[in-house]
Amino acid sequence: MSLAESASATNGAFQDIPVIDLSSATSPNESERKALAQQIRDACMNVGFFYVKNHGIPPECIDDVLEVSKEYYSLPIEEKMKLHHKSLVTNFRGYSPLLDANIEPGNAGDNHEGFEFSWEELVPNANDEKRHDGAMAGANVWPERPEGYREAMLKYYHAAIAVGKMLFPLFALSLNLPERYFDDKTRNSAALMNALHYPPQTGPVDDRVVGIGAHTDFECFTILWQQPGIQALQVLNSEKIWINAPPIEGTLVINLGDQFTRWTNDIFKSTVHRAVNRNGVDRYSIPLFFGTDYDVNIEPIASCVSAERPARYEPITAGEYVNQRLKAMYY
Ligand SMILES: O=C(O)CCC(=O)C(=O)O
Numbered sequence: 001m002s003l004a005e006s007a008s009a010t011n012g013a014f015q016d017i018p019v020i021d022l023s024s025a026t027s028p029n030e031s032e033r034k035a036l037a038q039q040i041r042d043a044c045m046n047v048g049f050f051y052v053k054n055h056g057i058p059p060e061c062i063d064d065v066l067e068v069s070k071e072y073y074s075l076p077i078e079e080k081m082k083l084h085h086k087s088l089v090t091n092f093r094g095y096s097p098l099l100d101a102n103i104e105p106g107n108a109g110d111n112h113e114g115f116e117f118s119w120e121e122l123v124p125n126a127n128d129e130k131r132h133d134g135a136m137a138g139a140n141v142w143p144e145r146p147e148g149y150r151e152a153m154l155k156y157y158h159a160a161i162a163v164g165k166m167l168f169p170l171f172a173l174s175l176n177l178p179e180r181y182f183d184d185k186t187r188n189s190a191a192l193m194n195a196l197h198y199p200p201q202t203g204p205v206d207d208r209v210v211g212i213g214a215h216t217d218f219e220c221f222t223i224l225w226q227q228p229g230i231q232a233l234q235v236l237n238s239e240k241i242w243i244n245a246p247p248i249e250g251t252l253v254i255n256l257g258d259q260f261t262r263w264t265n266d267i268f269k270s271t272v273h274r275a276v277n278r279n280g281v282d283r284y285s286i287p288l289f290f291g292t293d294y295d296v297n298i299e300p301i302a303s304c305v306s307a308e309r310p311a312r313y314e315p316i317t318a319g320e321y322v323n324q325r326l327k328a329m330y331y
């Protein structure tokens with residue numbers, strides 16, 4: 001069966017989100033890697049979301065990032081607003097207060113705060129590759145407090161990027177492409193990370209103000225860490241039923257974004273999701289939006305285009321695409 005035929009055979013009426021074990025991601029045994037890629041293909045065609053376990057991020061790294069995030073968000077708003085991204089020329093890096101973003105058109109603002117940054121080495125070195133980030137070029141900013149914020153964030157960031165780098169060859173295999181297909185497109189991968197804080201929403205809640213409104217993500221895929229024990233994330237299936245995506249101990253959520261639907265001519269799904277924090281306690285989560293280099297042109301891959309399924313998207317660079325989507329969300 002061709003990719004397009006397999007995709008048409010799925011109905012997207014999933015009731016739960018698969019958990020995929022990444023232990024064999026770098027196995028020397030090709031058939032093990034292919035078997036894993038097959039599970040990823042099924043999840044990408046049917047759900048657009050999957051959990052990964054055995055992803056390799058050390059638990060201490062996660063504990064540290066949660067601790068500094070909690071400390072940072074407990075600072076006075078005036079201090080946080082010094083790094084408001086809209087008052088800086090940093091191309092979306094920095095702080096965004098409650099209701100600053102509005103990802104679902106028609107809503108009245110997303111009820112979360114965020115702190116966003118992009119590629120940076122923990123210890124700058126002379127061999128840092130020159131990046132060509134085009135529309136997304138810019139420098140990170142960092143808060144003065146809490147101490148250790150930058151270090152904890154960047155340690156987690158690089159560990160999560162390693163997960164992203166491990167996944168691209170598996171996505172390639174799952175699309176019947178050479179395993180190294182994305183290598184020359186992911187030398188300086190887009191990797192925007194947003195440390196989020198959702199205050200609890202209690203009492204009557206305006207449906208137009210939820211933690212993050214219904215949306216699809218912008219990049220190829222998102223690597224999402226969610227705070228354990230707190231249900232907030234929901235994923236919309238093809239029957240328009242919201243399916244809970246609770247945190248599962250030791251896992252990360254991987255969800256595809258709209259760039260992958262463009263690369264795959266809609267064979268992979270970028271599924272609508274939202275987060276609603278009605279738990280009575282603060283919630284923290286950390287999406288890392290991962291993709292190809294910003295100067296790479298996104299165009300439907302040949303194996304996803306045919307006479308019956310002509311290319312559905314015009315080429316656009318990854319950086320231009322993300323920049324347009326971020327502007328629509330913030331302005
Ligand atoms: O906080 C979450 O669980 C989801 C966040 C999200 O969907 C996003 O930032 O795009």
Ligand SMILES: [Fe+2]
Pocket residue numbers: 215216217222273
């Ligand atoms: Fe999202």
